[in-house]
Amino acid sequence: MTTESSSDTALAAGATLSFRKTMTVAEQAFFTGISGNLAPMHVDARAARAAGFSNMLSFELAVAALATTALNRIAGSAWRIGGVDLKFDAPVPVGSTIEARVTVSQVAASAISFSVTCTVDDGAAVIHGSATMVPLSATPAVKAAQAPANA
DSSP states (O other), X not given: OOOOOOTTSOOOTTOEEEEEEEOOHHHHHHHHHHHOOOOHHHHXXXXXXXXXXXXXXXXXXXXXXXXXXXXXXXXXXXXEEEEXXXXXXXXXXXXXXXXXXXXXXXXXXXXXXXEEEEEOTTSOEEEEEEEEEEEOOOOHHHHHHHSOXXX
């Protein structure tokens, strides 16, 4: 990690943070259960090898989730993800180490914009795109839904 920020620290364009993690078989099993995705490339090592891969393929959204960790760490607890626009450039075999790097593009009171890149062990990009963090607050519709009913 190159920069870490909290809600008490002002961010500036160019600030960056990276998060590294190896995608494991155990995590693949958890994500299979959560997502219900039983595609052979994600759950069957033999099928993945027969297709020319070194191992099962990590779920794309599990890899992208590493970028959300970096986003939340750099922006701090007063911010939430407002949007993401990601392109998935290449499959990621289970066992690969991923580095998710986010860089602040623009800062405003209403949103922080980031560029997002995820790379594998050899530095090749597997995900790229952008994300926006917005202040963590309940919208008027959420507040209305949570308000006690008048008796």
